Amino acid sequence: MVSDSRPRVPRLLVATLAAGTLLNPLNSSMIAVALVQLQEAFSIGVGTVTWLISGFYVAAAVGQPLMGRLVDQFGARRLFMAGLVLVLLTSAAMPFVPNFWWLVALRAVQALGTSTAYPAALVLIRAATPGKDAPAGAMGILAMAGSTSAALGPVIGGVLVSLAGWQAVFLVNVPFTLVGLLLASRTLPRTTPDRADTGPRFRGLLAEIDLPGIALFTMTLVSVLLFLLSFSTEPRWWCLPIFLLGLVALIIRERAVPTPFLDVRGLAANPALTSVLVQQATIQLVFYCAFFSLPMWLESVREFETAAAGAFVLPIAGLGVLTIPLAARLIDRRGSRAALVLGSVVLLTATIGMQVLDDATPILVIVGFMVLFGIPNGFNNLGLQTALYTATPASRTGSSGGLFQTFRYLGAISATAVIGMIFENDLTSAGLHRLGLVMSAGAIVVLVLALTIRRHRVDA
Numbered sequence: 001m002v003s004d005s006r007p008r009v010p011r012l013l014v015a016t017l018a019a020g021t022l023l024n025p026l027n028s029s030m031i032a033v034a035l036v037q038l039q040e041a042f043s044i045g046v047g048t049v050t051w052l053i054s055g056f057y058v059a060a061a062v063g064q065p066l067m068g069r070l071v072d073q074f075g076a077r078r079l080f081m082a083g084l085v086l087v088l089l090t091s092a093a094m095p096f097v098p099n100f101w102w103l104v105a106l107r108a109v110q111a112l113g114t115s116t117a118y119p120a121a122l123v124l125i126r127a128a129t130p131g132k133d134a135p136a137g138a139m140g141i142l143a144m145a146g147s148t149s150a151a152l153g154p155v156i157g158g159v160l161v162s163l164a165g166w167q168a169v170f171l172v173n174v175p176f177t178l179v180g181l182l183l184a185s186r187t188l189p190r191t192t193p194d195r196a197d198t199g200p201r202f203r204g205l206l207a208e209i210d211l212p213g214i215a216l217f218t219m220t221l222v223s224v225l226l227f228l229l230s231f232s233t234e235p236r237w238w239c240l241p242i243f244l245l246g247l248v249a250l251i252i253r254e255r256a257v258p259t260p261f262l263d264v265r266g267l268a269a270n271p272a273l274t275s276v277l278v279q280q281a282t283i284q285l286v287f288y289c290a291f292f293s294l295p296m297w298l299e300s301v302r303e304f305e306t307a308a309a310g311a312f313v314l315p316i317a318g319l320g321v322l323t324i325p326l327a328a329r330l331i332d333r334r335g336s337r338a339a340l341v342l343g344s345v346v347l348l349t350a351t352i353g354m355q356v357l358d359d360a361t362p363i364l365v366i367v368g369f370m371v372l373f374g375i376p377n378g379f380n381n382l383g384l385q386t387a388l389y390t391a392t393p394a395s396r397t398g399s400s401g402g403l404f405q406t407f408r409y410l411g412a413i414s415a416t417a418v419i420g421m422i423f424e425n426d427l428t429s430a431g432l433h434r435l436g437l438v439m440s441a442g443a444i445v446v447l448v449l450a451l452t453i454r455r456h457r458v459d460a
Helices: 011-021 023-042 051-074 076-096 100-114 117-128 136-164 173-187 202-209 211-230 239-256 264-269 271-300 306-312 314-334 336-356 363-391 394-423 429-452
Strands: none
Touching (some): 011 023, 011 076, 011 117, 011 136, 023 051, 023 117, 051 076, 051 100, 051 117, 051 211, 051 394, 076 100, 076 117, 117 136, 136 314, 136 363, 211 239, 211 394, 239 264, 264 271, 271 306, 271 314, 271 336, 314 336, 314 363, 394 429
């Protein structure tokens, strides 16, 4: 029987929040199928057109904690709706850009707009359930929205591009955001910062936002992201000293100011929250290593057609969505730790099993491994979101939610670097086995953290 300490969040509120949070993963994945048409439309090469993906990733990775801090300062309702407006305006303008780099710039602004939804959603869910434990049902719907939109993004994008060209993958956001704004204006409650008059307090709020800290965080994050994104082709080694310099300066700065953008002292004093962030990056590293590498192996080594290789990985994303309701029930009864332990055990089993995949592995066995990779996604994703909610002080909910999403991007981009490093000269079954060892090491890290870090509710 579910405890009364886990109340239900109004369904329309959850639906509105889910509609906003799916915009980021949807727009990050939907663009993939439009790249070829965009190359032809702007007469550019592969290396140039991929900036539409890299630019979105970098802007979102930087923007998530920034927007989370703004949510904490200015109000979740206000920032949620402002983000939708940004997505609306940029999406409407993208089909009419004069050149490709205008498109890249607008995509970056679009990424910032989509970055407000998740931290705002966490704050609004907490406001709807004050003093209560994380509502697993509401958190599960957010997780399902993100997973489903990321998985279906290429499918939706393919239909849109075939029917109306590359412009359609941007214009589809227009009616969606208009409906989202209408729903948000009617359903989202006003949190305390939303009700405050920010005009007279604007200078004080800017001081609290810690602009120098944001600048150092941006320099640190962008330098490491650029290095990781370049690692599989021509590594930008000059990014490493910039990263180290920025990291040291960021830590010194954030330890010295009373209202830091990145609460270094708070992270050090809250091992549960730090553990959640590390697990997030590591789980995403393992997930994206599987999601990107297995189709490459199927096409290059097993000589499957592209469409068939893509169909093989559908269970990885699809089963994660189907297991979220099961994960929600487990979390309601046993807590987030149980879901994370179960998810990491199954994930470790799948990565170890990669060692048996070779040039003659039967198709049914391959499908079985895809299923094995898909099952833990729902448990890990919802388990981490619930653990984040529990370990985060109420006053830092938006900031922590944004940082959580940034670590997702770090894990995903790290996966591309690892795959590039291993597959660059060894796209074989032996190379897949080496990649599997890296993934197994990551799964072990997640399992150890899930077993050893105690989860505790933080209310301050």
